[in-house]
Amino acid sequence: MPVSAADLALAHALADAAGAAIRPYFRAEHGLEIKADASPVTLADTAAEAAMRRLLAAEAPRDGIIGEEEGASEGASGRHWVLDPIDGTRAFIAGRPIFGTLIALVDGGFPVLGIIDQPILKERWVGVAGRTTEFNGRPAATRRCRALADALLATTSPALFADDELHAFEHLDAAVRSTVLGGDCYNYACLASGHLDIVVESGLKLHDFAALVPVVEGAGGVMCDWAGDPLHAGSRGDVIAAGDAARIEDILEALACRGH
Incomplete structure (x- = not known):
């Protein structure tokens, strides 16, 4: 409906x-x-x-x-x-x-x-x-990001990642221009307005991410889980938001070292 x-x-x-x-x-x-x-x-x-x-x-x-x-x-x-x-x-x-x-x-x-x-x-x-x-x-509109090395990444706190997730996040962190800590949902709002390029988190519940999806995607960005699948009521709670959809594969590749 x-x-x-x-x-x-x-x-x-x-x-x-x-x-x-x-x-x-x-x-x-x-x-x-x-x-x-x-x-x-x-x-x-x-x-x-x-x-x-x-x-x-x-x-x-x-x-x-x-x-x-x-x-x-x-x-x-x-x-x-x-x-x-x-x-x-x-x-x-x-x-x-x-x-x-x-x-x-x-x-x-x-x-x-x-x-x-x-x-x-x-x-x-x-x-x-x-x-x-x-x-x-x-x-509101997200901004383009020509390469992962140009990206401004945000997450609320690395302490919220499990060990294997933290290893994957650190790999992504090393690949971007800079990382901002803190912000919770405000990071996704800033991404939707073109001030951030990527937000990555895990352990979120439906009430943490459901509202973010229409906001980010309606601004030209994309949201998915760490497997690249769309977010829905049954999602695990590992979340990627990208202002430029062209960078999703780069982000997934950087996070793919999870547990390695």
């Missing part, structure tokens, strides 16, 4: 609701706790997801919801809204405005709509399958 004008309006409303819940906690008392998986969660995370769920219950009661903080609830439509209220909670608690709210609509297992919203800087990237990505209402 194509993304409708009502779907897009609802996605914007979800981002607005999340931002309104997050902003009062930024650089203020945020009630930090550590979850069972050792990841941080704050009052802003829980308040933002709760606000989005209330809106979805009112506006799209037949759709399922998959959220980072409250888990999954099945609907009757076959579609799911995938929510990550704060992707980059560590940046949020450090007072760094490079986190984002991620909102995706997944239909048939594939992301068809995605929003990356930075509520402090008031930056919003919106991607819809088959359409041009927009950044604050204007077209």
Whole structure:
């Protein structure tokens, strides 16, 4: 089912609701706790997801919801809204405005709509399958990259890779011009706007990557897993984003040394 004008309006409303819940906690008392998986969660995370769920219950009661903080609830439509209220909670608690709210609509297992919203800087990237990505209402575009040696690579942290994945990443790191660390979802937004060339990560969950796919691909880039396959609801969570599709084979070749 194509993304409708009502779907897009609802996605914007979800981002607005999340931002309104997050902003009062930024650089203020945020009630930090550590979850069972050792990841941080704050009052802003829980308040933002709760606000989005209330809106979805009112506006799209037949759709399922998959959220980072409250888990999954099945609907009757076959579609799911995938929510990550704060992707980059560590940046949020450090007072760094490079986190984002991620909102995706997944239909048939594939992301068809995605929003990356930075509520402090008031930056919003919106991607819809088959359409041009927009950044604050204007077209966004990735940049061309003539060779891997010219590329600017980003990842959140090498510490998040397993040993064999780290070995592969280091091989790619040695092949590019420079590497930027930190950034979470903001890296993909910067790639969609032509400021980065490659983002590589692993261990991501659906709520971490679903919204990124329509944003990056609608800006002219490509996203896939480390085997080169398209990302979907059942993907393992090893992720490549490239601003220039011509560099994908080079990236896959560099990462192919994994475990060697």
